[in-house]
Amino acid sequence: MEIPVIEPGVIPPDHVAPDALQGIRRQQTNPKRWDGAGWTGFAEILRSAGIEVIEQPTVRGAFATDAGGTAYGMPHGVVIARNTAQVAALLRAAQTHRVPVTVRGGGLTTEGESVAFGGVLLDMTGMSRVLGVDRAGLTVRTEAGIFWHSLAEVLRRQNLDYLSAPLNLTSSVGGTLGVGGIDVNSARLGCSADQAVSVQVVTPTGDIVECSDTQNTELFQRVILGYGQFGVITEATLRIRPYTPLRMHYFYYTSLRMAIEDLQLLDRNDASDYSGILTMMDKVVNLLVAFDSDARKAAFMATWRVRLRGHGEAGVALRMMAYYALHPWRLGEALFLYERRRRLFPEFRRAEYTRDGRMFDRSVVFSRAVWKFWGGRKMVIPDLAASEEKFVEAVLRGNAVCRKYFRHYTLYCVGIKLREDHRAHYELSCVPPDARARAYGCEFEPMIGDKVYARDRLQSFKNEIYDIGVELGTSYYRFGGMMKGYIRRVFGDALVEKHLEMKRRADPAMILNRDVIF
Amino acid sequence: MAVVQPGYQACTGCSLCLLACPVWRATRDIRLTPHGRARALQCGATAGELAASIDACTFCGACEPACPEDIGLVAMMVDLRAELARHAPERVARVRNRMEQAMGGETRATVPPASRAAMLLVPDKALRDDPALLKRMAGLLGASGRVAVTQDDGADIALALEAGAAIPDARLACFLAPLRRAKRLIVGDGMLIRALRGWLPGVHIETLGVAASSMAGVRDKLHASDLYVIEPRAYHADQERLVKYYDALRASLGCSMNLDLQRLAIPTTAGSLPAQLGRNQVDVRDQARWILEGCEVARIVVEDLNDIAAFAAVTDKPVVHLTQLT
Numbered sequence: 001m002e003i004p005v006i007e008p009g010v011i012p013p014d015h016v017a018p019d020a021l022q023g024i025r026r027q028q029t030n031p032k033r034w035d036g037a038g039w040t041g042f043a044e045i046l047r048s049a050g051i052e053v054i055e056q057p058t059v060r061g062a063f064a065t066d067a068g069g070t071a072y073g074m075p076h077g078v079v080i081a082r083n084t085a086q087v088a089a090l091l092r093a094a095q096t097h098r099v100p101v102t103v104r105g106g107g108l109t110t111e112g113e114s115v116a117f118g119g120v121l122l123d124m125t126g127m128s129r130v131l132g133v134d135r136a137g138l139t140v141r142t143e144a145g146i147f148w149h150s151l152a153e154v155l156r157r158q159n160l161d162y163l164s165a166p167l168n169l170t171s172s173v174g175g176t177l178g179v180g181g182i183d184v185n186s187a188r189l190g191c192s193a194d195q196a197v198s199v200q201v202v203t204p205t206g207d208i209v210e211c212s213d214t215q216n217t218e219l220f221q222r223v224i225l226g227y228g229q230f231g232v233i234t235e236a237t238l239r240i241r242p243y244t245p246l247r248m249h250y251f252y253y254t255s256l257r258m259a260i261e262d263l264q265l266l267d268r269n270d271a272s273d274y275s276g277i278l279t280m281m282d283k284v285v286n287l288l289v290a291f292d293s294d295a296r297k298a299a300f301m302a303t304w305r306v307r308l309r310g311h312g313e314a315g316v317a318l319r320m321m322a323y324y325a326l327h328p329w330r331l332g333e334a335l336f337l338y339e340r341r342r343r344l345f346p347e348f349r350r351a352e353y354t355r356d357g358r359m360f361d362r363s364v365v366f367s368r369a370v371w372k373f374w375g376g377r378k379m380v381i382p383d384l385a386a387s388e389e390k391f392v393e394a395v396l397r398g399n400a401v402c403r404k405y406f407r408h409y410t411l412y413c414v415g416i417k418l419r420e421d422h423r424a425h426y427e428l429s430c431v432p433p434d435a436r437a438r439a440y441g442c443e444f445e446p447m448i449g450d451k452v453y454a455r456d457r458l459q460s461f462k463n464e465i466y467d468i469g470v471e472l473g474t475s476y477y478r479f480g481g482m483m484k485g486y487i488r489r490v491f492g493d494a495l496v497e498k499h500l501e502m503k504r505r506a507d508p509a510m511i512l513n514r515d516v517i518f
Numbered sequence: 519m520a521v522v523q524p525g526y527q528a529c530t531g532c533s534l535c536l537l538a539c540p541v542w543r544a545t546r547d548i549r550l551t552p553h554g555r556a557r558a559l560q561c562g563a564t565a566g567e568l569a570a571s572i573d574a575c576t577f578c579g580a581c582e583p584a585c586p587e588d589i590g591l592v593a594m595m596v597d598l599r600a601e602l603a604r605h606a607p608e609r610v611a612r613v614r615n616r617m618e619q620a621m622g623g624e625t626r627a628t629v630p631p632a633s634r635a636a637m638l639l640v641p642d643k644a645l646r647d648d649p650a651l652l653k654r655m656a657g658l659l660g661a662s663g664r665v666a667v668t669q670d671d672g673a674d675i676a677l678a679l680e681a682g683a684a685i686p687d688a689r690l691a692c693f694l695a696p697l698r699r700a701k702r703l704i705v706g707d708g709m710l711i712r713a714l715r716g717w718l719p720g721v722h723i724e725t726l727g728v729a730a731s732s733m734a735g736v737r738d739k740l741h742a743s744d745l746y747v748i749e750p751r752a753y754h755a756d757q758e759r760l761v762k763y764y765d766a767l768r769a770s771l772g773c774s775m776n777l778d779l780q781r782l783a784i785p786t787t788a789g790s791l792p793a794q795l796g797r798n799q800v801d802v803r804d805q806a807r808w809i810l811e812g813c814e815v816a817r818i819v820v821e822d823l824n825d826i827a828a829f830a831a832v833t834d835k836p837v838v839h840l841t842q843l844t
């Protein structure tokens with residue numbers, strides 16, 4: 001078989017298109033490992049500049065995969081980022097020697113986006129200091145390798161908080177700004193990337209540039225939600241707010257459609273401060289609603305509570321019992337749901353994080369639960385990001401795919417408020433082009449646990465979810481890495497070519513985060 | 519039945535242990551963290567290759583309750599230090615004289631055999647070295663029942679555990695014999711308390727901090743304006759239970775505590791072996807400042823005597839041990 005040579009920066013023929021390889025199972029699209037030409041000279045230049053290049057296999061091995069655990073690659077060396085000047089020197093040398101640079105924050109990608117298939121891996125967590133808090137202006141300046149949780153630890157000492165961040169303690173600020181970041185308050189406050197006031201960026205050619213909505217605007221537009229293609233974010237100024245604990249309420253549904261419609265009703269009417277859906281398959285659908293103040297909660301109770309069709313915990317339990325009494329052959333599923341509820345629900349109500357119905361640290365509570373109950377050595381989380389109008393259909397069709405492939409899974413749905421003035425940021429991003437005031441995202445997460453699945457099976461599952469997106473004209477959060485084969489199909493040749501041209505200008509040797517998008 | 523915790527093989531690389539690790543906070547170097555060690559071991563690293571990382575750990579134990587996979591990270595470190603010591607005995611030589619000093623040069627006779635009903639106080643070395651405070655503590659505990667104080671505090675054993683040195687069977691048996699007869703042990707050394715739970719499964723073992731702060735005489739003297747500094751090793755060895763105790767204490771008193779947002783205790787690391795050997799990667803004063811940051815407190819109350827100097831160096835607020843409250 002003849003395998004064509006593909007130049008870096010060229011998106012190859014779509015490996016995962018249904019008609020690409022008739023009769024042959026679709027394959028995972030791992031990139032080829034960089035061959036190492038020029039590595040020695042590159043490493044010597046860095047060392048002569050006082051930069052530590054770690055080449056021990058056991059250390060490099062620590063970065064061999066990401067949270068997804070399905071893509072594996074080894075960098076030739078690892079550099080722990082210590083300051084912006086060092087990052088700039090590294091990128092200049094990488095351009096000269098044409099060494100691929102893979103930038104990693106928390107490593108929470110699932111499609112191998114933060115896995116280095118050769119070249120140098122730049123570990124940004126070495127730059128994790130908070131540089132200053134402006135209490136009056138409600139902003140914080142921080143190094144971008146910091147975990148959101150570490151930022152929260154600093155802000156909370158001053159009774160402050162970030163606006164929105166992924167419900168995962170070890171997401172990094174820089175990585176999140178590069179892809180989006182959703183929280184249960186994103187329907188009201190937007191995605192994390194939209195919280196950035198300005199960022200310091202090291203371009204692929206090693207220039208250090210401060211950019212914002214008013215300064216170096218074009219670079220700002222490309223770096224925010226840019227999947228790391230146009231620069232390394234080394235510092236960021238973010239909006240912050242006074243800290244408030246959450247008044248949590250849970251409503252339970254047995255219909256996905258109904259729960260989504262109610263979620264959208266609340267979001268459209270700004271009826272709550274936090275909203276989202278978390279499910280146990282499509283059997284127990286939990287709409288969580290929360291408030292920053294008693295006044296907001298009271299307003300919700302007076303106006304919107306009666307319009308929600310969800311039930312309390314006891315109500316949904318009775319319905320489930322009735323359902324399984326009529327479907328006794330599904331006893332195994334019923335037992336799973338019972339056991340899951342028994343173990344999971346107390347995690348959301350732990351006394352040390354919740355007092356008088358108020359949750360004090362939502363990210364800690366949710367992140368602990370995520371890692372304890374969903375985390376594992378392998379995680380695949382295909383998603384669909386759709387306009388408000390298309391969202392119900394996207395979720396229902398995605399749910400059917402989950403049912404086909406896995407016995408147990410979870411769906412996580414949230415709204416994302418969009419900023420009209422940031423529309424340029426959203427180009428070639430997770431934000432669907434037809435979404436206006438608000439977009440919606442749904443993650444489809446099978447509970448893999450200790451089970452072993454072939455990578456092809458997992459890839460086929462992802463493909464079927466993503467095929468729905470192609471048909472409906474949605475976008476995705478995770479379209480990079482192993483899923484990059486979908487980029488042309490989703491965004492179209494014209495837009496992809498436009499960004500590829502920009503990428504070539506910004507990164508002549510195409511070294512930065514190679515194969516994530518380009 | 520003892521629960522067998524998974525080993526390093528179970529690490530998924532979630533990095534949650536980093537958030538609680540004082541060495542990580544000081545260095546931002548993943549190689550020196552539980553995550554870095556577990557992943558390196560998965561890649562076939564030997565203890566020798568991880569020597570710098572193994573030496574850096576302060577045994578605060580915060581990583582273990584943070585781990586969603588329930589990996590026995592402290593046991594992993596004990597094993598790694600022991601393996602390192604086996605292959606490079608000279609590494610333990612530098613703590614050998616400390617162990618001998620701690621033991622008093624000979625196997626100690628212990629207290630008169632404690633009756634089955636007795637409460638037995640096993641002070642840590644710092645408390646042992648301050649007879650006046652030790653007497654106060656014994657008196658304090660004595661208010662709730664007959665209490666005896668062991669002559670043998672096992673400081674050499676605690677040090678051996680931390681250093682990875684072998685503990686002679688005879689020495690361990692000698693140390694444990696009187697403890698087996700006690701119904702309730704109050705243990706000061708956080709390193710020892712974890713091991714004692716394994717060695718003496720039938721004995722009720724409590725931390726010195728919990729035992730003292732439970733006493734009305736102490737609790738009455740704690741104020742909302744205090745910063746209460748929990749001893750991290752003992753706390754993290756039983757965090758699932760103790761978080762509830764301290765959370766209730768904090769709620770009832772309104773005082774501040776050295777707990778982070780995950781409710782893990784932030785350590786100064788002042789009493790750790792790296793600190794004793796002058797090789798601490800963690801700046802003890804910086805940790806004390808971090809604990810104090812944002813706290814409007816009038817006084818600092820510590821469970822661990824080693825923390826007094828750490829806080830006194832960075833604040834002019836009074837710093838007292840729990841026993842000094844009475």
